[in-house]
Amino acid sequence: MTGKVREQQGVQSIEVGGRLLECLAAAKGPMMLKELAQAADMPAPQAHRYLVSFMRMGLVEQHAETGLYDLGAFALQLGLSALGRIEPVTIATAYLADLSREIQQTVALAVWANHGATMVRWVSADTPVSATLRLGSVMPLTRSATGGVFLAYLSRSATSRLVRQELAENVRNQLTPTTAAEVDEWIERIRRRGYAYVADFIPGVEGASAPVFDHSGDVVLALTALGYNKPFQAKSQQIVAALKRTASTISQRLGYDKDRISA
Known part of the structure; x- marks a missing residue:
């Protein structure tokens, strides 16, 4: 040797x-x-x-x-398999079916990947949401509840490039928000509430998303619930409460201690 x-x-x-x-x-x-x-x-x-x-x-x-x-499809499968083996995803997945049954809505998990907020797990309710979303879908930061969670809790350096691109696309497509000030207002609202809520990203569908934090206080997942407007609105308080409670439970499983992080 x-x-x-x-x-x-x-x-x-x-x-x-x-x-x-x-x-x-x-x-x-x-x-x-x-x-x-x-x-x-x-x-x-x-x-x-x-x-x-x-x-x-x-x-x-x-x-x-x-x-x-x-x-191609196999490349997507490889990417999702790699993301799915991240420990937070493995731990959080065990809670999805119970949450879906409790709130009677479709629930999903997203991680922050190379191209943004990416859906990696999905559990449909008895009346699944008819939408174009699928595993591997990348959610916009400025218009979706899932993206809003990462926008609110990640660093500006991690999201600024995507936000600039999205705002330009929103202007071209006559969508909102269109200004950085509007984005800042939404970020402040998400942080104040502890969740993001969107009613106009997909026509006829509403969604709420809550952050999941790891032991260092970093957001690692977005836990999302979505369903058709009227039934979702009718039980929105219960849905959001269950969503936040489950996200908090998963965060604790990952070693998150809010008091310690805040100290």
């Missing part, structure tokens, strides 16, 4: 092809072959060969209408 750690041999072609997956993961949306090859610093014909193999594996998909490349 020389004291030097010998570098393990790998498969270079996999590492080279992996650059394409890294570029797709970092992109804001689907990419053309030419721009994807340039981003990965490889010739387009070489990139295409890798992409064909990745498509066969389900890691990449090509949109039939546009020819653009994007991450």
Whole structure:
């Protein structure tokens, strides 16, 4: 032994092809072959060969209408599996079914991932919410209850870029909020109440979300309940109370001590 750690041999072609997956993961949306090859610093014909193999594996998909490349279903499955093995998710998941039964609403868990507030667990009620949401959905910070929780309790440095992007999109799409002042007011309201409540993100659906904190006082999860407007409104106080109580219980399981953190 020389004291030097010998570098393990790998498969270079996999590492080279992996650059394409890294570029797709970092992109804001689907990419053309030419721009994807340039981003990965490889010739387009070489990139295409890798992409064909990745498509066969389900890691990449090509949109039939546009020819653009994007991450595939298996890539999403890998990402969700990795997120789902984070300890807070494992602990919190055990509480979802009981909460859903208690409030008779759909409940979900979200984590903060590379692209924002990402849904990783979902338990439907007997009358599941008919919406476009699904596992892996990234929720807007300025318009959804789930996103609002992370917006209110994460640092500004973690959310500022996404907030700027969303406000610009809101202006283009004639949605609210459109100003930083409106966002600040919402953040203050969420912190004062201890939860976020939204009635106009998805037509006909209302949602509430509460933060889950870890032992260091950092927000690690958003616990969300959502349902159709009228039944949700009729029991909103009970729903929010159960949601906050469950989020507090999970936080305690993760070692959160509000008095110690505040001291």
